[in-house]
Amino acid sequence: MRADYVHPAEKIDEGSGWELIRKIVFGDGEDAIISELEEVGMEIVRKCDGLPLAIKVMAGVLFHKERTKTEWKKVVESDLWFRKEIKLSNALYLSYEDLPNHLKQCFLSCAFYHGISHRSDIIRLWVAEGFVIEELDSLMEVTAKDYYKELIARNLLQIDQRFEDGRLFVMHDVLRSFGEKLMEEEGIIISGENHCMNFQMASQGHRDSMSMMEGGCDLDDLQYLCNLNDLVISKLERARTTNFVLESKTFLRILTLGWTMHNNENNDEQSGEAERICKQLSPPATLEVLSINNFPGRQFPDWMVSTSLADLTFLALDKFPSCTALPPLGQLPNLKILHIEGGEAIKSIGPEFLGRRTPAFPKLEYLAFDSMRNWEEWVLRVAPIEDVHASNLNFFPNLEKCYFYDCPKLKNSIHPPTRLLQINGCPNLESMEKVGMLQLRKFEVVLPSEIKQLPKWISSLINMTLQSLQLFNMQCNSLVLDSCRKGKQNWHIIQHIPKVIIHSIGLETRLLRSPLVVSLVGRDPLAASLASHGRLAHRPLVASLASHCQLAYGI
The missing domain is CATH 1.10.1740 (Rna Polymerase Sigma Factor; Chain: A)
Structure with a gap:
């Protein structure tokens, strides 16, 4: 060799x-x-x-x-x-x-994957090629994940560190070349294709556990896969189906539904067909993770907020340009992570978001609104005389983190009872209404450079949460920063907060306050940001949310 x-x-x-x-x-x-x-x-x-x-x-x-x-x-x-x-x-x-025989085959198959690859792809290949030894009372996909973990532990594969759950992997160039040479020497042949849905394979007795499908196929063929655990269906605008639903797939835990849209332009026919297809893909009560991407319909299906989805813990709605209202997601009893992004037609979120049952969002821990470009208000009343929940604690009892990112038209919002509030890209925000008993611990905000004065809503929010607030972290221009110095006009607003960190935009300075010292330090902005205990997080991503979900719930 x-x-x-x-x-x-x-x-x-x-x-x-x-x-x-x-x-x-x-x-x-x-x-x-x-x-x-x-x-x-x-x-x-x-x-x-x-x-x-x-x-x-x-x-x-x-x-x-x-x-x-x-x-x-x-x-x-x-x-x-x-x-x-x-x-x-x-x-x-x-x-x-030193590898067991079944792991030798799995290792060699990884040599086909160049660069960063998905764990789901390689697991699907192992199952399809028959490398996974079937175990009693265990899905083959679960066994294949154990194989994957062992190859990681043996340092024969490396995980992409951006995703702690190990969903992405890479094989060192030397190891990949070594695998290719072994296959040449030993005459081993492994299919290097990324397998999509193989219905014939299913009918021949394989326990199908993780599958991907692209539109253009008849969705009724899913009936041949009885033990689906993780299903990704993309290009649904090309799908054909009659009355097939997923309710009978009792092993299904993770479902991703996706459409392909061009320039966010959808006509009535496309929207209606998307709604019909989505309605017929009603998942089973076992579902734990749901992602819907590029949905062209004007309203989400009723099953999304059905009481039967009692196990759903993670929901991501990513790009739904035609929906003018959010469904009543507050009635999902075990939802812990909710990411809402790209709702171009959403102008107002009202009490319908909470639903009629109380408490609303009883288990929710993480809530993010991202790229809601036309969103103007979040209110809990539809008229001055109708106050739905604003005076009680019947919603978000367990919320830990709440993010508002890139909502340029947002003017008025409630302040949900959360321990961490982060706001970035909301230049027109004027007020945040107090609802319930606020226990805010960390408040982080990025102000655009054109804002020359500390907004009143910030001072009001700090005043409302002064009993619990431990950290205030702000990025702003130098004028706002100077106004927060000791003795200046806004000093009285922040002086009782245990820790304050203020970064100025474009200058190598920051204001750091602790109970013992107040100092203005000149230093490299990146170093200052990294050294900051309460530094502002980057834009929340669905990928990182999914990673958190998988770590927390063993997916």
Whole structure:
């Protein structure tokens, strides 16, 4: 086997190599066993010739071995170290040979994926190719996820650090080339295509657990897949269906429905067809995660707020340009994360958003409004004499975080009872109405540079929450910052807040206040931002929300 797939790599010293193994293999409080295995561990480091990738994959091997000198000596004395190859490829051979047979096939299949790839794609491939050993009372997709986790633990795959749940992965170029060479030598053939829905496969006895479908197919064919766990249906504008629904798919936990829209232009016929298709895709009560993207209809289906969706914990509505009102999502009993983005036709959100049952949004912890370009108000009354919930605590009893991002026309809003409130891209905001007992702990806001004075709604909100507010973090122009200095016109508004951080736009300054010190510090803006304990978060993304959901609920 030629070594032409190996490119030069910087080497590390033996001490650093052993430290890398220690971090991967051992946890805290294992000093005794670390000391006992250090000598043989250093032998393994030397055999890796200081190559970090070789050391990492060997650490993956050692992680799955018994922590005894006898087992580690077997690794040192393996014949695979004596192949006529460079140290790196010998380490890769040893790591590969240490894999169980089913994981060898899975590892080799990853060589087809270049760059950053999706976990769902590779899992789907493993199931379709028959690499996954079927286990009693366990879906094959769940077993395949365990395979994926083991390849990660062995450092044969790397997760994209932007998503802590490991949904995206990448294979090191050297490992991918190594896998390709192995397949050439051993004559292994694996399909490199990203499998979509394979109905014939389902009819031949596979337990289908994670599938993707693109429109243009007859949705009635979904009837052949009985054990769906994760279903993505895209390009629904091309779909054909009669009366098929998903209610019978009792294993279904995650559902993504998507359309393709061009310039957000939809006629009556397209909107009506989208509403009809969406209505017929009514999911089962087992559903936990729902995402709807580029929906061209004028109203969402009734099943979205059906009491039967008792297990739904995550909902993302991303780009729905024709809907003029939000459904009564407050009656979903276990919803914990709600992301609403791109509702171009939404001008007002009223009491209908809460629904009629109380408490509304009983379990919601995270709420985000993003890119609501025409949204003007959020109110809890439809007329001066009709106050729906404004005087009681029958909504958002568990809300932890609330975000308003890129809502340029928003003028009036309620202040939902939340511990963290973040507002960015809302230059016309004039008032936030107090509702219920506010327990705001962190208030973070970005003011456009054209705003020269501290808005009254900010001072009013701070005054309303002064008993609970612990952190006020603001980004503004230098005039507003100067007005908040000690002795200046707005000092009395912020002086009793335990921690205040104010960044000025375009200047290398910030105002930091604690109970002991008030100081104006000149420094690099990025460094100041990173050093800030209460720094403003970046724009909330659906991806990060989904990541949080998967971490929290084991999806």
